[in-house]
Amino acid sequence: MKRKKQRNPINDALRLLKYRIRSENELRFRLKEKGYESEEIEKTISYLKEKGFIDDEKFAYLYVYDSLTLHKKGPFRIKLELKKLGVDEYIIEDAIKKVLEEVDLEEIKKEITKGMDEKKARELLYRKGFGGE
Template sequence: MSEPLTESELRQRAVSLLARRDHARRELETKLYRKLGEQPALPAVLAWCDEHGFIDDRRFAGFFVRSRIDRGQGALRIRQELQLKGVDNELIAQALAEAEVDWFALAREVRARRFRQYPGKDQKEKARQLRFLQQRGFNAEQSFAALDCSPEDEL
């Protein structure tokens, strides 16, 4: 077994990861633990990162929500991904509320980008498009609204 890293070496590793992209606190902790194993100085390094503003779950959640909306993902999927990264539910709700997005319009846009034709009366095609929207994280109401509008509604 190798020796534990010094606090300085751990800081370098943490800052190196954060230089690539923003991380949630628990996500960074998990990543460092997986790569380096048990490190006694890890809590001190995370506290240092907090103090210097290198990790901020509120900021991370806001950027994450915006990037996922730009990818065409719905609130349910975004919430689930942030929970997996260890972001507090209160911060997730706040980030989603601050995004000020029309989830119904986004669902229609995502459906239109992926499928050229509206499903109309074809139940099999409607089910296929519904599954797609729900996998993207749109709730049932948003998904059905996107499927039930006609091409004229888009104009």
């Protein structure tokens, strides 16, 4: 006879974090979707923050770094995506600033637009969130 698994918000949260790092608000939303009460969710979030499983600064930095270097997204687009994930504006600004100090933005732009005429290159960069420069 199978025993029914008892739901546990910490286990569900850790399962979500196993796949990739997540923002605090993103995790809060996902736990709410799973039907947990607000009080349970807040206790879980506090516990996970205390244990170092949730860190929006680290999350934002890694998200910005990967988005810029691997996915070739621009700072404006990345900022919008992080806002949608519920990361505070000051954390986003700080993460973008740190990554831009480490990464050659001009080199990334050149990689993206290699062999394109100037007009198409400018349009592509704008669509990818690099602004109008």
